[in-house]
Amino acid sequence: MPETEPCGDGLLYELSPVLSGLDSVLGQTDSPRWIEFVGEDQADKFATVMDDLRRRHSTTGDGKRIISGYSYVGVEPTIAWANACRDRLYPVMKQSIESFDRRWASVRPSLGAVPYHYVSLGPGDGQKDAVILQDLRRDNAQLCYVPVDTSTEMLRLAVRDLIRQLKFSGKRILSVPLDFSAQDNATELRRLLTGLFGDTPVLFSLLGNTIANFDDDVELLGMLATELLRPQDRFLLEVATTPRLDADLATKAAAEYELSRSFGEFVISALRRYTDLHVDTENLLHQGTVEGDRALLVKIIYQNQTGEDILITLPDRANVRFGRDDTIRLLITRKYGQEGLGALLADSGVRMVRSTHLDFAAAHNRSQFGMDLMILANQPDRVVVPAGPTLADDVWSG
């Protein structure tokens, strides 16, 4: 007789010997252990990074680049990120984490007492997820946690501490190493979640101003809303904000990231991972500009200021010429103006259910920036472009 396990809605499903064995082992072990759902092709990711490092010469950070997500891949960048999160000289990050429980408490009522499962897109070091999970499990004894990130190491960083801190059962955690910014992967994630949780609502989160790290933030948020969000689901989004859009504030925004040496170490750790460059932090530039009428855009770039061409060897043993004054963009981020934030949500096809604002000026009296934490839902009247017919539709049509 096959072993069965009750899932959220009381149904029974058969377990394979591997899964039933894992279930038993995870129930008995005291050390932090959980299940990882692996399937993405690592070679594709690697090829993407290599291609981005072969792009054209640019003195403004518009050529070679390491895109968001890949900056966190590997043990060294992960450790550097964890250090940046604890750096007292990087108060914005610290304040964002320390104030999160209060801000979460102020938007939490809009979710009601509905039992949600929680899917964290880019869990970071897991501190914010711990706050959310602790709260959500009051309304859902069967609460499951699905952290999703390109970096396996970041997932391990987030989940390990979280299991210890919350005494959260590893049986209810499934970490998914996946680049969720790719549409195919988001579709795959939705399919996985539907198989796991059925119609039970899911709370997704994209915290820590992660959305601002993507070149096309509107397209990303719109794609995530289309692929992942069902009417019963909610999306928790955290973004950095600015009261005004002007060159002076753009310079201040860029300077904010210069303050922290640990953050700088994190940014260049990706460069160390993917190239054999002798990295000099003096060559790290922080450029702040105004991005139209929507946000302050900060680019962190590494520039060849040696006055001569350098030959870089990439991990695939290919040599790339890093010319004089050429740049590699290591990170972009934004601080959104109020209008820009409204446009981001409207153009992405989501509506705000509830939001709360944290003003860093009040907290530190040194910058005028802040953070918004918002609960979003799909717009009820949103025109969703229907997906094309599947093979099943072709078989069962007419």
Place this chain on the structure above:
Amino acid sequence: MTRSSFIAVATFGCICVAWVISGVWLFVASGTSRFEPAVQILGLLAGVTGILAERRATGQERRRLALTSLADELRRGAATLADPRLAPADGTNRRPRVYPRLPVSAVDAALVSGALAEQDDAGLLGRLHEWRDVVSGFNRRLDLTEMRIFTAGAAEEIPDFDRALHRSDGYLDQIRRHLHELQDYVDGSHPDLSPPGRAADRPVAEAADVR
């Protein structure tokens, strides 16, 4: 003229000629010699009516058997459509499954046996041909679904197939409707074939319609 028609005409022609000769013989004979043509006339009459009556009885019996097995097969078809394996997969219980097939052997036998050869059966024959096509298409699609899921290892597509199979007014709804119409037609034309349990079957099938 076909060979069977020629034989029938020759047979009945010979009988008629023998009957006429016996009649003339009866008319010209006298006394006890009249008994022999009289016996021949009565014997011929009994032979002809016996053949026709037996033929008719055999045809009726074949037709009744064909309709009975047809009605039984349609009831089994309704039970198949109400089978849990054809119900929508719920929640996380979406495992590969072998679907039950709609039976169509009695329809095939009824069509090829010639048992439904009466003038009144023309409408029923048309409906049976149509039903056979629908069932054949349905069973073939179940074959394709199983082959895709089992042999191509596409278990992740089970929700897609489940949705496509059970979508509103989809193939399954249409085939249920078709079956009910055919059952109603058979029951209406031949109420003697409807078993006592038939009325009880209906709510199950109709409940399946609105699922």
